[in-house]
Amino acid sequence: xxxSIPQLPLRDELFLLGHDDDTGQPHVHRQTLxxxxxxxxxxxxxxxxGSPSTRTRRPARPPSRSFGYASTGPWAT
Numbered sequence: 409x410x411x412s413i414p415q416l417p418l419r420d421e422l423f424l425l426g427h428d429d430d431t432g433q434p435h436v437h438r439q440t441l442x443x444x445x446x447x448x449x450x451x452x453x454x455x456x457x458g459s460p461s462t463r464t465r466r467p468a469r470p471p472s473r474s475f476g477y478a479s480t481g482p483w484a485t
Contacts, residue, residue: 419448 416424426441427434434441 417448417452419445419452422448 422441422444426436426444
């Protein structure tokens with residue numbers, strides 16, 4: 409009987425590949441690993457259907473007066 413190895417999310421795989429098994433020290437520069445991890449998280453979100461790009465977008469609102477912009481244009485009241 410063969411035990412199956414559970415498949416890890418991409419972010420976990422990248423984390424394990426990016427670090428030494430014995431010492432835990434990163435194989436690459438920390439910022440490089442952090443950027444790769446951020447990309448892996450985005451890919452995992454996209455594949456799971458949780459990406460903001462797959463949701464319905466709301467139209468952008470004009471800046472409010474509280475930010476100190478001039479109140480001109482068709483949206484000014």
